[in-house]
Amino acid sequence: MENQQVNEIETGAKQEAGWEREVLEKVALAAVTEQTRARRWSIFFKSLVFLYLCAILVMFMYPNLKQDMGGDGKEHTAVIDVVGIIAEGKDVDAESIIKSLRNAVKDKNTKGIILHANSPGGSPVQSSYVYEEIRKIKKDHPDLPVYTVVSDICASGCYYIASASDKIFVNQASLVGSIGVLMDGFGFVNVMEKLGVERRLLTAGTHKAMLDPFSPPKEDETRYMQSLLDQVHQQFISAVKAGRGDRLKDTPELFSGLVWTGEEGVRLGVVDAFGSDDYVAKEIIGVEHKVDFTQPDRLLDRIAGKLGASFGQAIGSMVQGISLQ
Numbered sequence: 001m002e003n004q005q006v007n008e009i010e011t012g013a014k015q016e017a018g019w020e021r022e023v024l025e026k027v028a029l030a031a032v033t034e035q036t037r038a039r040r041w042s043i044f045f046k047s048l049v050f051l052y053l054c055a056i057l058v059m060f061m062y063p064n065l066k067q068d069m070g071g072d073g074k075e076h077t078a079v080i081d082v083v084g085i086i087a088e089g090k091d092v093d094a095e096s097i098i099k100s101l102r103n104a105v106k107d108k109n110t111k112g113i114i115l116h117a118n119s120p121g122g123s124p125v126q127s128s129y130v131y132e133e134i135r136k137i138k139k140d141h142p143d144l145p146v147y148t149v150v151s152d153i154c155a156s157g158c159y160y161i162a163s164a165s166d167k168i169f170v171n172q173a174s175l176v177g178s179i180g181v182l183m184d185g186f187g188f189v190n191v192m193e194k195l196g197v198e199r200r201l202l203t204a205g206t207h208k209a210m211l212d213p214f215s216p217p218k219e220d221e222t223r224y225m226q227s228l229l230d231q232v233h234q235q236f237i238s239a240v241k242a243g244r245g246d247r248l249k250d251t252p253e254l255f256s257g258l259v260w261t262g263e264e265g266v267r268l269g270v271v272d273a274f275g276s277d278d279y280v281a282k283e284i285i286g287v288e289h290k291v292d293f294t295q296p297d298r299l300l301d302r303i304a305g306k307l308g309a310s311f312g313q314a315i316g317s318m319v320q321g322i323s324l325q
Helices: 003-063 095-107 124-139 156-162 189-195 219-246 262-270 277-285 299-316
Strands: 076-083 110-119 144-156 167-170 176-179 260-261 290-292
Touching: 003 124, 003 144, 076 176, 076 277, 095 144, 110 124, 110 156, 124 144, 124 156, 144 156, 144 277, 167 262, 167 277, 167 299, 189 290, 260 262, 277 290
Parallel strands: 076 110, 076 290, 110 144, 144 167, 144 176
Antiparallel strands: 176 260
């Protein structure tokens, strides 16, 4: 009898322990399930935030992504800015303009191209690259007009580029021309003598320190550099003549480096007529709707540019550059 009671008590204890364990297991399972559900929602919302930030970053780095992918789906006039100093890695460089031109040409809805020009000029090399690209476009796509519209100024290297277009439109007060080449610098020889500073310069190569600003100029080196400038000037003149043809008036000062107002430029044949972007798009090309195909500065390019700025400035201060300005 006693054994039976003991067995019943043990059996009851086991049943009670089993019930508690079952409850604990259910509670633990519910907690794990809740944690899993919470983790999934957390991952879901974090993913949404990540995708949102990625979209913003892409829009920031490529604000003209729509144009890169083929415009906005209807007929338009493509506008490409040529604004600022023309130089590799600066405000305007050949790579960005050429890519903009090619994107505009590739878009089947582009009915004409406007180069919006506002630049004092810059590198003859960069200007020549763009000039040749425009000439190629005109050859490959004769029915696609390319016009330049000048706002404030289109001088030197900028005019080099503009001369390749079908027509150049200006405001009466715009400044155009400056068909010339320059190379400038300073001489500090007399200043050094007054300060009692002695210049110590070692070179390997007779003309390695040519036009060194701390040494007296040498006549043969000056002649040599002048010949280089003359060569680039002749290249500039030939490009302008090829682009403008018989529209240019035969005047002795045409290629002297002078600049003219838009009004005088029309008279000299340096430009063709008066007009703004809106006027040319609507009245000349016949498509009022405009789409900006100008390549934007990318975030990574800006960062890389800033990282290399100090090095570039150090090198640039040591070199006397040739420019169409």
